[in-house]
Amino acid sequence: MARRIYYNVHTHVFSKHCIPHGIMGSGFGLIIKALEFIQMNNFVIALLSGLKILNVSKSSIPRLKMFFRSFAQGHQHEVITHLVRDQYGKFAYDKNFKFVLLSLDMDAQDAGIAPVNYLNQVGELAEYKAIKPYKDQIIPFLSINPYNMIYHRFHMMKFIKDHIEVWKFGGIKLYPATGYYPDDERLDDVWKYCVAKKLPIMTHCTCGRIHYRGKMESRLNKDKIPYNNLTDSDRQCNFTDMSHFVKILERFPTLKICFAHAGGIVFSKNPRTTLEAELKVTPLSKRAIEYKWYLEVLECCQKYDNIYIDISWINHDEITLIELAKDVKARSIEKKVLYGTDFFVNIDIIEEQKAMENSQKHFDFDLIASVNPSIYLSSDIHEFKATEP
């Protein structure tokens, strides 16, 4: 009988040493700071849980303790073991799963220098992709920030082609909030290459915790600031705005892009009636912008053949899944939904196992975690199947 292959299309495995000091604000940042000074023992995890910084049950404390020990050790390999190996006890997955590992270029966002810089971060992933037991289970994506100084040393397209074609990375990762526009002309050749090879792109499309930490004016283009009213870190929305993606899609309508977290709106915190009302108020609030993105992303899924959304991170919230499932059905875009969790960035909000159960409850899991991702991930260079003999 054919065996079904499942995919989690959205995970992160960078270790503490890949993270520049100034990268995050509260919450997760506090957890990282705690790791600087103390071992993550039972007491500290219970304390973080009590302070509502970590949202975990008592029974998961031993597992988290082991995770934090790995996270602090330096190599991403230690983090990956929690996702794909069984040596620490069943962390999350007992099915035949493959994992998209999203690298993240944190070198070019004025947040400081990480002990393991971006070149070394992707170098490690390339190494794991080449060896057993990971080579068949992991699908690294290559993060691109055109401001990274490495592109003065390496030609960007050669850097990308080497990673995709030689070291078997599966696609491209974008994170515009780290200080660049997705329609930055330096990325034009990347989109041409992705179209020609049918390569998947994953982009963040939320106003979140990781963003450009320097002077926003130095990266913002005064002719491309859709939200002049926003201040401080919220100004990151100007990089990520869907209008920039729509411009790329008008030029490259067959581009294959997954919008992470379906725009990131959490409906349990934001009732739809409130969001609809806020959409009518100008200038738009940050929350209204995120809801607008949500609607625009769904619209793009309808309009373009190769546009997808993933339910990573938002699957901590069942109300969001219920609302999204309704919208997906109304638009007949069931084939555009992909399963992901945002491991391990979701660790302060939900357990991996529970995120999967929530997803199974509200969506056809074989469709979103097997059939759809096998189509999204397959390119002219790499083939991914939904089942195997």
Ligand SMILES: [Zn+2]
């Ligand atoms: Zn993520």
